[in-house]
Amino acid sequence: MPPAIELTNVTRRFGDITAVDDLTLTVPEGTITVLLGPNGAGKTTTVRLATGALGCDEGAIRVLGLDPIRDGDEVRSRSAVVPPKPALYDRLNGWDNLRFTADIFGADHAAILPAAERFGIDDALDLDVAGYSTGMRTRLALARAVLHDPQVLLLDEPTAGLDPESARAVLNLIRELAGKGRTIVLCTHLLHEAEGVADQVVLMGAGQARIVGSQEDLADRFVTNPAVIIDAEDRAALARLDAHQHVVSADWNGSVHVRLTHLDRLPDLVADLVAAGARLTRVEPDNPTLETLYFEMQRSLREGSRAPDDRPQALREVS
Amino acid sequence: MRRDRVLTVARIDLSRLFKSLDYWIPMGVLAMVFFVILPYGLLTVVTSTTSSDLVNKIGEVLQSLPGPVQENVVGDTPAARGAYMLAVYLLAPVAIVVPLTISSAVGAHSIVGERERGTGEFLAHSPLTVREIFVGKMLASLVPGFLATAVGFSIYAVLVNVKVGPLIGGWFFPTAGWWILILWVVPPFIVVALSVILWVSSKVRSTAAAQQAATLVSLPVIMAAYAVSSGLLIDPVVAAFSVGLVAWVLAAGGLISGSRSLNRESLLGMGAE
Numbered sequence: 001m002p003p004a005i006e007l008t009n010v011t012r013r014f015g016d017i018t019a020v021d022d023l024t025l026t027v028p029e030g031t032i033t034v035l036l037g038p039n040g041a042g043k044t045t046t047v048r049l050a051t052g053a054l055g056c057d058e059g060a061i062r063v064l065g066l067d068p069i070r071d072g073d074e075v076r077s078r079s080a081v082v083p084p085k086p087a088l089y090d091r092l093n094g095w096d097n098l099r100f101t102a103d104i105f106g107a108d109h110a111a112i113l114p115a116a117e118r119f120g121i122d123d124a125l126d127l128d129v130a131g132y133s134t135g136m137r138t139r140l141a142l143a144r145a146v147l148h149d150p151q152v153l154l155l156d157e158p159t160a161g162l163d164p165e166s167a168r169a170v171l172n173l174i175r176e177l178a179g180k181g182r183t184i185v186l187c188t189h190l191l192h193e194a195e196g197v198a199d200q201v202v203l204m205g206a207g208q209a210r211i212v213g214s215q216e217d218l219a220d221r222f223v224t225n226p227a228v229i230i231d232a233e234d235r236a237a238l239a240r241l242d243a244h245q246h247v248v249s250a251d252w253n254g255s256v257h258v259r260l261t262h263l264d265r266l267p268d269l270v271a272d273l274v275a276a277g278a279r280l281t282r283v284e285p286d287n288p289t290l291e292t293l294y295f296e297m298q299r300s301l302r303e304g305s306r307a308p309d310d311r312p313q314a315l316r317e318v319s
Numbered sequence: 320m321r322r323d324r325v326l327t328v329a330r331i332d333l334s335r336l337f338k339s340l341d342y343w344i345p346m347g348v349l350a351m352v353f354f355v356i357l358p359y360g361l362l363t364v365v366t367s368t369t370s371s372d373l374v375n376k377i378g379e380v381l382q383s384l385p386g387p388v389q390e391n392v393v394g395d396t397p398a399a400r401g402a403y404m405l406a407v408y409l410l411a412p413v414a415i416v417v418p419l420t421i422s423s424a425v426g427a428h429s430i431v432g433e434r435e436r437g438t439g440e441f442l443a444h445s446p447l448t449v450r451e452i453f454v455g456k457m458l459a460s461l462v463p464g465f466l467a468t469a470v471g472f473s474i475y476a477v478l479v480n481v482k483v484g485p486l487i488g489g490w491f492f493p494t495a496g497w498w499i500l501i502l503w504v505v506p507p508f509i510v511v512a513l514s515v516i517l518w519v520s521s522k523v524r525s526t527a528a529a530q531q532a533a534t535l536v537s538l539p540v541i542m543a544a545y546a547v548s549s550g551l552l553i554d555p556v557v558a559a560f561s562v563g564l565v566a567w568v569l570a571a572g573g574l575i576s577g578s579r580s581l582n583r584e585s586l587l588g589m590g591a592e
Contacts, residue, residue: 014589053443053583077446087441091335103327104445128338 002065004029004152004183005050010059012045012207019045020056021207027200030181032174034194036294037204043187044084045207047154050185051076064151077105080150084157086141090130094121094140097129098147105148115143119169135166142173152183159193167193191291201290203297211297219288222296225249225259227286228266230273237278244269257286320450328447328455333462336425346421346467353413354471355478358406362482365402377401399486406479407494415541417471419509422464426513427533429456430520430581439586452586453517453578460513465506472501499559507566512540514573518580 005027012020020042027033035043048054049061052068052075061068068075088097098112116122119139129137138158145153155174159167167190174184174197188194194201201218203211211218219226225248232238241250241258246265251257260266263285270283288296336342368374378397381389381404392407394400433439442452472493480490493501519532 048443048587051444053440053587054589073446073448076444079444081440081444083437083440083444085437087437087439089331089335089438090436091338092331096331096334100327100331104324104447106446 001029003027003062004031004064005185006060006062007046007049008060010049010056010061012049012054012056019207020049023059023208025202025209025212027183027185029183030178031199032178032184032186032197033200033202034198034290035185035187035202035204036189036191036194036290041204042207043204044156046204047081047156047185047187050152050154051079051081077148078150079152079154080145080148082141082145082153082155082158084160086137088129088132088137088140088144091128093128094125094132097140098125098144101144102147107148111147111149115147116140118146119143119173134161135163138162138166139169142169146173146177150182152185153177154185154187156187157189158186159188159190171197191294192289195290198290201293203294203301205301210301215290215293218293218297222293222300223288225261226263227257227259227288228263229255229282229284229286230258230280231255231282232273233279233281237276238273240273240276241269244272255282320448320454324447324451325455325458328452329458329462332425332429332456332459336459336463342424346424346463349420350417350467350471353417354475358410358413358475358478359482361405362402362479365405366398366482366486368398374398374401380404393491394487396486399483402483403487403491406483406492407497410475413475415505415508418461418464418468418505419512419537419541420464421467422460422509422513423516423533423537424530425463426456426460426516427520427529428526429460429517430585431523431526431529432520433586434588435526439588443583443586449581449583449586450578453581454574456517457510457513457574457577460517461506461509464509468501468505496559499563503559503563504566507563507570508540510570511566511573512536514570514577518577521581521585 003026005025007023007025010020010023011018023042023046025046035041035046037043045054049056050063050068052063052072055069063075064078066075089100092100094116095112098116099109101107102109102112113122113125116125119142121136121139121143124132124136129140132140142158153174155170158170162170171193174186178184178197178199186194186197196215198215201211201213201215202209213221230238230241235256238250238256241247241256246261246269248259248261250259258269260269266283270280273280364373365377374397377400381392381397381400384392384404392400392404394403430439433442476492479492483492484490515536516529516533519536520529523529523532
């Protein structure tokens with residue numbers, strides 16, 4: 001299956017500033033890709049390049065097998081962008097905003113009400129958007145984005161400043177569309193919201209995709225000492241954890257968070273604890289959060305460290 | 320370029336505009352002043368004056384006009400001839416000032432307004448071509464000006480016929496020259512001005528800057544159009560169609576070059592000055 005989005009050695013400059021620098025990135029069809037990175041990393045420019053709203057100075061871009069500049073109308077008809085600030089017409093009501101979008105994208109007007117209902121703003125469609133709350137505006141922008149059932153959805157910081165309900169609507173939308181085989185690209189600062197949704201995580205910096213991989217792959221690469229949570233009926237029976245040969249550290253905070261020399265050593269540790277009389281009530285992996293990974297990756301880049309050669313196949317450093 | 324998309328862009332702009340009382344009230348006042356209040360006051364003074372001094376001065380003014388104009392001025396008395404001259408010739412620029420002022424106000428805000436609201440980003444990511452956006456916005460800028468002109472001009476025509484008609488033997492307005500002016504000459508002049516204004520709107524950072532620039536653009540167009548329209552009213556048959564034709568060619572050129580000036584980057588707010 002060809003990738004939904006493919007950028008090959010793409011560079012885009014604005015005067016003296018290079019916003020995207022020799023970027024190579026592949027977004028497989030039907031997957032969720034999360035672009036992480038600080039402000040100025042090139043995330044928004046990447047989204048704009050993907051729809052052909054911006055042209056690149058160098059390199060090649062294909063979206064759904066098409067050139068976003070030459071076949072821009074087709075690419076934009078089959079994709080949707082949710083920008084950081086919902087770009088809505090305040091003097092018009094919700095219905096007119098959606099109708100405008102439907103007319104531009106060639107969507108049926110019959111799709112308007114279901115889209116509004118899906119995001120819980122159907123009761124407000126006859127109100128001017130100027131009176132909408134931030135959350136309502138975002139939900140209207142989301143309804144607008146799905147009106148024409150896009151194959152590629154690009155969300156650029158869609159949850160910034162949202163109430164939890166609206167933020168959840170965004171994440172539910174992502175999961176739902178991904179379930180239908182749509183391709184999602186999510187740019188975000190809010191790492192906890194992207195937790196667990198990404199098939200692929202891309203750490204961007206200085207216009208480049210510095211690190212690319214699945215969350216599990218990244219954990220394998222950047223978290224050198226895997227963690228597990230262990231608990232027992234009698235916590236005193238876990239005292240020997242601190243001195244165990246396969247334990248790097250043990251954090252006694254409620255349950256015990258144990259860092260191991262290697263995950264393969266866990267059965268040995270459990271056996272030793274049981275042999276010592278501990279009645280274990282909990283043993284489960286303590287997977288690193290995306291936030292943990294993000295800072296580990298950033299630290300790794302700062303220190304110029306590199307992953308070992310036997311890193312997972314799917315993981316690759318692009319820049 | 321798809322016509323339905325152009326009309327959609329125009330429709331959304333017009334929908335927003337018609338909901339904006341803060342825009343319509345000053346524009347309505349402007350049209351009222353130029354099409355109703357000013358002509359009513361002047362025509363009332365001229366048609367009802369009993370001052371022999373004023374009548375004599377009107378007669379002197381008429382004598383100083385070029386021969387072709389004098390031949391076209393209708394009326395048996397200096398007051399009637401003065402009123403006819405006023406209604407048909409001296410108020411000609413009204414036909415330019417009102418639509419151009421209203422349309423340029425809309426046009427100036429048109430593209431830079433999309434950037435200021437952030438809706439330019441939505442348009443940039445939409446399947447609309449930049450030409451569809453440009454022409455749609457041109458249309459949306461033209462419609463309010465011409466709508467105001469159509470209504471104002473109709474009221475003006477009734478006013479002139481009611482005030483001046485009885486003095487010269489019946490309703491006479493609009494004359495052939497006015498029809499040609501309104502339908503053939505004024506529209507392309509406004510398209511030319513709007514092409515420049517939309518180009519400016521796509522380049523500047525704020526609506527205020529666009530409006531300043533629009534004023535600069537409008538003035539010479541108004542002056543040129545006034546000179547041309549006055550001449551056409553005097554001798555509509557000879558020059559009107561050729562002048563109108565030239566203006567339409569210029570308008571087509573303005574449309575093409577104007578639409579080329581707009582691109583998705585400017586909708587995103589890049590390259591603004």
